[in-house]
């Protein structure tokens with residue numbers, strides 16, 4: 001990633017890209033294939049969620065895209081009040097339609113806009129899902145402010161589930177892992193696809209390492225965390241309030 005974070009895509013540029021990419025995020029069986037182990041990660045989040053979610057609980061899906069994480073959680077934990085939040089109107093409309101049509105949600109509410117502008121009362125949610133969205137947070141202040149707000153919005157015992165692109169602290173390890181991701185992308189759709197994905201990550205994303213994020217949860221009001229999965233430049237963890 002050579003583009004400095006101050007020059008990364010603006011919120012408007014990110015919104016426009018996702019407005020035209022709804023179909024790619026609408027496949028529940030495969031998940032988003034540009035992320036490694038997507039179906040496994042959806043399953044792990046849904047199964048871990050089922051251990052603490054009860055019918056009637058309220059959940060929030062940040063950067064919900066077309067709703068895959070909420071839909072998969074509802075398969076294991078029906079009758080939840082689902083709040084879907086995204087920058088992109090076409091994504092939100094698709095997510096709302098899919099969640100309604102699943103017949104498994106108790107209610108569905110949508111929130112359009114940058115997640116940094118959302119606000120909820122303390123203790124609103126039993127669970128917050130953040131699938132492939134937090135890599136759009138930029139500087140340390142941004143990450144710290146949002147994690148503190150997520151903890152505030154959760155009930156005691158509520159959980160934040162994050163599945164995302166991550167970086168590594170040691171440059172040689174970073175290089176190995178990016179090479180492995182490149183090989184994965186090339187195997188999926190060829191070398192041009194690998195270059196396209198690498199280019200938009202460079203232009204758009206500011207991921208953080210797993211240790212950075214786990215330590216941040218401890219400083220932001222969470223009591224415990226666990227890593228559910230990690231493969232190359234992707235990780236999935238939960239943090240409990």
Ligand SMILES: C[S@@+](CC[C@H](N)C(=O)[O-])C[C@H]1O[C@@H](n2cnc3c(N)ncnc32)[C@H](O)[C@@H]1O
Nearest residue numbers: 018063064065086087088114115131132133136
């Ligand atoms: C890579 S997609 C992931 C979608 C979904 N969570 C999934 O895993 O299938 C990221 C989503 O986050 C949304 N997004 C990006 N930045 C955001 C922000 N600052 N606030 C709210 N949503 C955002 C995009 O519009 C897009 O729908």
